[in-house]
Amino acid sequence: MLDIVIDTRCHDLGGFEVGRVLPFRARRMVGPFIFFDRMGPAQMPPGIPRETDVRPHPHIGLSTITYLFEGEMTHRDSTGVEQVIRPGALNWMTAGRGISHSERFDGLRERGGPMDGIQAWVALPTEDEETAPDFAHHPAGALPEFGEGGLSARLIAGEAYGLRSPARTRSPLFYVHAELADGARMGLPEGHAERAVYVARGEVEVGGVRYPEGKMLVFRGGVAPTLTAVGATRLMLLGGEPVGARHIWWNFVSSRRDRIEQAKADWAAGRIPLPPMDRDTFIPLPEAQAQAPTPNPMS
Template structure:
């Protein structure tokens, strides 16, 4: 990461019982490869009936990726999916032409103190796939390859990197890795002519000659290989890939087409409904929804 590097501090947002640190999109760097959204959730503690309750809401023309370090989330969507998301697993939801989903603390976790810690990403879709049929696929943690580089243990969550390939079905060239690294350890990372970013979940690392402290990201579009060194015991995520071109964002909608986002706004104006061409209700979670913000944008 010798040139064209940008340091991005996370911006903390209080969502009631859950604190979220937003990193992407950022004013000076909207995307890294196909990744257009990066939220670090928690670490949070829930007590005395507290819980995460993200009501049904819509997406179009993107894929969401939820990965937990601790805790659990019940994912439901308008396809009929009902999946408990647990630490170490990858949950890939392709919104395509339109999907509705909710994310809540599971019922059996609400009776006692719980913790939640993880990251949610949005991935832009290639233009020719933006309006594909929606889908949801859960990949258990045992499916994801773990390996060592220079004695550093890491897990490949998405795409290809370091000669390994994740089994997760993705739609463009990308990489996403989880790396716990001990103080003094170091490893080279071959970018392979792709954009890249390093985010520090905990601890402090050095990427080439720049420090990346906790809750911050260093991004680069110079397509150069780099070396990571741990300045203390740390936990980092590495992500990036081929850039897909600019995307427009309004709220939960991402698309290469402004007109399509306007269509999605109209389709969500009264929430999910049977017969809606984009957004139908979630069976078992259809008593409320998040209304369209106006003019608030993410």
């Protein structure tokens, strides 16, 4: 039934912990999902240093999906968008041929508070890798919700359970946030080639085995598992159709290795613009990592 179980690997970003799930050495992608990071959970004190923020940095060939359970972040990007990100909303940024953005804790810096969420990346189909950069915000109330019998869920993106999210996606996928009471059950969406579940809180039982927080369960195609909550449980369900093999280096994703080399040169030469409202500082190209093709701990 299970193809692989992936453990979260933790990174400390100067007082803020991030947990990497995808990519994993034995499983690079699930459908088009090529990156999956847990941001927190953490309690941010008032007056947190600006070094905790994620300064402007570039992307190509992907869309980022930022979704919060708690807390607040301010997104600024090179298309001129400034958007405060709050729990339950979908924030979908398409890098395409090149974008830069920052993620800053402006609101939490003032008052402090909890921070917890997920940032995922989906690789763009080959024909869309050079599309124009774009950003779309969908508030929580605009996303389809469903549930019964101790289950409450929100369809963040794509199609699942007969519902469709308003977000524009460029390949077939699904992304669901589910809250389950103790003993509540749900199945995975049907009709998708690759599917996985991330346990964000509590425990889930599958096939008589319990899996705690921090595990991602990737299922074989064609199976119909039942997910049963053990205690109050939070799940993120994700998957879709594969888009083909991808190269990934730092914040760059592409079907072509030479395109990543071009993106590295473009960022080093300043050919990818900075956000108009956040251009005083940026993350330089990590030359010391030039021989290690792994992305940043946080996008």
